[in-house]
Amino acid sequence: MAEDRYLEDFSVGQTFRSGAITVRSEQIKWFASQFDPQPFHLDEAAAAASLFGGLVASGWHTAALTMRMIVDSEIKIAGGLIGAGTDELKWPRPVRPGDTLHTVSEVLEVRLSKSRPHQGIVKMRTQTLNQEDQPVLILVANLIVPRRPG
C-alpha cells in the first residue's frame, strides 16, 4: 500500500498512461447481450446495415473497459478510485472488433474539499485511444482523494 497516492501526490499536468486492451467481437456481443442489446452491437449483418456500417462496441462497454485500464494503471489512489461524478463523457468514434485501446489521463485540477477537510477532489481527463491514437472516449471525472494522514 506504500505506493498509494494521496491528494498531496497529485499536481496539475501530471499524466498517466495505461496498458492496452484488445477488444474482440465475442466480448462486444456478450456485453451487448447483457446491457445494450441493439443490433449494431450484437450481429455483424445487422450492424452492416446500421449507421455504423459494422459491429461496434456499446459506449458503456468502452466506458467499462476504460475504467478497467484506469484501475490497472499507476493512478493508485489511497482508499480506491471513487468518482463523485463526471463533467464530460463522450464517444468521438466507435470501437470496432480488433481495436487495441489504451488510456492517457491528465490531472486538470487539484483542490481541497470545503466540507470534508480530510479529503479533496482531483479532476482528471482521460482519453481512451485506439491503435491509431484516435480518441474513442473522453471522460472528465472528479475523483475523491484523501489527504495524507498525519
Place this chain on the structure above:
Amino acid sequence: MAEDRYLEDFSVGQTFRSGAITVRSEQIKWFASQFDPQPFHLDEAAAAASLFGGLVASGWHTAALTMRMIVDSEIKIAGGLIGAGTDELKWPRPVRPGDTLHTVSEVLEVRLSKSRPHQGIVKMRTQTLNQEDQPVLILVANLIVPRRPG
C-alpha cells in the same frame, strides 16, 4: 418496427418509465472482476472496511444496467438508441446487493440538427431510482434521432 419513434414523436416533458431490475451480489462481483476490480466491489469483508461500509456496485455497472433498462423501455428510437454524448452523469448514492432499480426518463429538449437535416437531437434526463425512489444515477444524454422519412 411500426412503433419506432422519430424526432417528430418526441416533445419536451414526455416521460418514460422502465421495468425493474434487482441487483445481486454475484452480479456486482462479476462485473467488478471484469471492469472495476476494487475491494469494495469484490468482497464483503473488504467492502465493510471501506468508505461505503459494505459491498456496492461499480458506478459503471449501474450505468450499464441503466442502459439495459432504457433499451427495454418504450423509448424505441428508429435506428436505435445512439448517444452523441452526455451532459451529466453522476451517482448520488451507491447500489447495494438486493436493490431493485428502475428508470424514469424525461425529454428536456428536442431540436433539429443544423448540419444533418435528416436528423435531430433529443436531450433526455434519466434518473435511476432504487426501491425507496432514491436516485442512484442521473444521466443527461443527447440522443441522435432521425426525422420521419417522407
